Amino acid sequence: MAAVYVEQKDKIKRAKRFMVVGLPENTNRTNDNDREAIAELCHSELKIMPDIVNAQTVGQPRENKPRLVQVTLKSEEQAKMVIHSAKQLRRSRNDNTMTA
Secondary structure, eight states: OHHHHHHHHHHHHHHTEEEEOOOOOOTTOOHHHHHHHHHHHIIIIIOOOOOEEEEEEESOOBTTBOOEEEEEESOHHHHHHHHHHGGGGGGOSOHHHHHO
16 A cells, blocks of 8 residues: 555656756756756746746766756646647747757
8 A cells, every 4th residue: 555655656746847958058057057047948938937846957967968957846737837838949039949
């Protein structure tokens, strides 16, 4: 019974997360900087202001390739809205957003 509960809890946690690909690396990169950059991206490109709980860089730095950022939002509904709206990024007027 406990294993089922743990599995359900993990599923709920995963449903609140998504990955961001192509966020530019910088020398002062912190989780707070990533959180601010993702909030700005969501606001300017998707017209959404999600409640970002955490933004964490995943993986080792590599030359000429930015790391993934795992973003955790406050609710599953917000994550679904961002993921559904992410298709709009392909039509972005910002060259950096389109190519990422």
